[in-house]
Amino acid sequence: MSEPEIEVGMTSSAPFDRAPMAPAMRGGRASSSYDLSVTDDMDARIWERIKDHPCFSEQAHHYFARMHVAVAPACNIQCNYCNRKYDCTNESRPGVASVKLTPDQALRKVIAVASKVPELSVIGIAGPGDACYDWKKTVATFEGVAREIPDIKLCISTNGLALPDHVDELADMNVDHVTITINMVDPEVGAKIYPWILHGHRRYTGIEGARILHERQMLGLEMLTERGILTKINSVMIPGVNDTHLVEVNQWIRDRGAFMHNVVPLISKHSHGTYYGLTGQRCPEQFELKALQDCLDGNVKLMRHCQQCRADAIGLLGDDREREFALDQISTKAGYDANKREVYRKLVEHEREDQFAAKLDANKAVKSLGSSGTLVVAVATKGGGRINEHFGQVRELQLYAVSRKGINLVGHRKVLPYCLGGVGEESALDQIIVALDGIDILLSAKIGDGPKKRLAKAGVRATDAFAYAYIETAIGALYIAEFDRKPSMPTALPL
Numbered sequence: 001m002s003e004p005e006i007e008v009g010m011t012s013s014a015p016f017d018r019a020p021m022a023p024a025m026r027g028g029r030a031s032s033s034y035d036l037s038v039t040d041d042m043d044a045r046i047w048e049r050i051k052d053h054p055c056f057s058e059q060a061h062h063y064f065a066r067m068h069v070a071v072a073p074a075c076n077i078q079c080n081y082c083n084r085k086y087d088c089t090n091e092s093r094p095g096v097a098s099v100k101l102t103p104d105q106a107l108r109k110v111i112a113v114a115s116k117v118p119e120l121s122v123i124g125i126a127g128p129g130d131a132c133y134d135w136k137k138t139v140a141t142f143e144g145v146a147r148e149i150p151d152i153k154l155c156i157s158t159n160g161l162a163l164p165d166h167v168d169e170l171a172d173m174n175v176d177h178v179t180i181t182i183n184m185v186d187p188e189v190g191a192k193i194y195p196w197i198l199h200g201h202r203r204y205t206g207i208e209g210a211r212i213l214h215e216r217q218m219l220g221l222e223m224l225t226e227r228g229i230l231t232k233i234n235s236v237m238i239p240g241v242n243d244t245h246l247v248e249v250n251q252w253i254r255d256r257g258a259f260m261h262n263v264v265p266l267i268s269k270h271s272h273g274t275y276y277g278l279t280g281q282r283c284p285e286q287f288e289l290k291a292l293q294d295c296l297d298g299n300v301k302l303m304r305h306c307q308q309c310r311a312d313a314i315g316l317l318g319d320d321r322e323r324e325f326a327l328d329q330i331s332t333k334a335g336y337d338a339n340k341r342e343v344y345r346k347l348v349e350h351e352r353e354d355q356f357a358a359k360l361d362a363n364k365a366v367k368s369l370g371s372s373g374t375l376v377v378a379v380a381t382k383g384g385g386r387i388n389e390h391f392g393q394v395r396e397l398q399l400y401a402v403s404r405k406g407i408n409l410v411g412h413r414k415v416l417p418y419c420l421g422g423v424g425e426e427s428a429l430d431q432i433i434v435a436l437d438g439i440d441i442l443l444s445a446k447i448g449d450g451p452k453k454r455l456a457k458a459g460v461r462a463t464d465a466f467a468y469a470y471i472e473t474a475i476g477a478l479y480i481a482e483f484d485r486k487p488s489m490p491t492a493l494p495l
């Protein structure tokens, strides 16, 4: 059998594209790691479980994709920020989907996507409602998927209220990754977020409802931890309601064995028709979210690359391909073709070893410099850990902070593409400049002189001198060029 053609990445050019490296800082091969260094067997075992999950591992999201199947529309609580919407193709936020799927339709779609998208590694149920409340559909979907594609990871997202009833079944179905949304541990705070809950065929409101929800969430988390299931906690940051309280939430979840904490900003607009939207509850600013994340860092592992995806998102994070897989265009007869995924996985394995080595070396070089300097760098990338997106096409920039602590991803910023249909759009550039507030350097695979000059005027140095290099290699080289005052080192950046 001939090897299938692999479309690596969601776009036409591959994240593995190699071009001459910018200042080389490469060394030997690193071992697998989820945080640059595998220190013991436990780390290695956990890494094995998260290395293909784009949400549980920041590193994995460069290579692997998830698919949400919108099979669970019903929900047992009301959150003041949520309005579930169907027939919705133009909004990208949690809770919206184009169509609700039956478990059979979901399976058909999963088979089509897994045959065509080699990066696919996870099937998740993240609404539109609640996977644990709409339980029968969750089970029917997962049973079908596990039967047809046994190596795919299964994952759910839940508010936690019905979770304790299903933890054993989740373990039996090999669901190894669960997300619980926990926005409070104090029912008085909870009463400002949840107007009502449905539990045991009864409706509870106010503090009473929030207390039950809190107790069930904690119980669910403890039960998952006992069974060794990796748990991510989502917390929606709501200014003036639970923002400062999330520090306490972080401690509670750490004490109960959560693997990861994902603090996401409230998304709220009048047009969403939610309680918060209609009452004008404000959303946090980028800097407020970052300050809270920085304050929580160091306790439970923090997720900083969440995209707040739709309930039917497909593809690499930030590059949704949902529209390519409309149900009426999917054959009812096609079986699963495993070839593309298998070949892709081998490629990734090889590339990753290389990337780890580069990352390790760059961090080592930065740390050993011992400089007190810091830089914040925005990177245009479409995956693979490389600088491989043109400035004109970038829709999202990854932000890295570099200091003597090393090179760390600290967030991302969405931008409108500057160059639509081959022509630079000045208003988009204005908006990008606003989004680049606080950034020292921008790295992309290509940037024209015009935007480069405009960015320079706004205080952002932009360069494509590191096109296709590994991100950390380029950032490390820039940092050293900027802060190493030894005579043998270059003093000017290639900018």
Ligand SMILES: C[S@@+](CC[C@H](N)C(=O)[O-])C[C@H]1O[C@@H](n2cnc3c(N)ncnc32)[C@H](O)[C@@H]1O
Pocket: 075, 081, 082, 083, 094, 095, 126, 127, 128, 129, 130, 131, 157, 158, 159, 179, 180, 181, 234, 235, 236, 264, 265, 266, 267, 268, 308
């Ligand atoms: C749509 S929910 C579905 C899963 C489940 N019902 C839950 O709440 O965890 C998926 C995630 O989106 C988040 N979410 C929903 N609406 C949101 C909004 N307006 N702003 C920020 N996050 C939101 C939820 O808090 C949850 O973490």
Ligand code: SF4
Pocket: 075, 076, 077, 078, 079, 082, 083, 084, 095, 127, 128, 129, 130, 159
């Ligand atoms: S629990 Fe999830 S689906 Fe239900 S209202 Fe809240 S965010 Fe929406």
Ligand code: SF4
Pocket: 054, 055, 066, 126, 305, 306, 307, 308, 309, 317
């Ligand atoms: S919403 Fe966040 S955690 Fe969920 S699939 Fe998207 S990136 Fe992953």
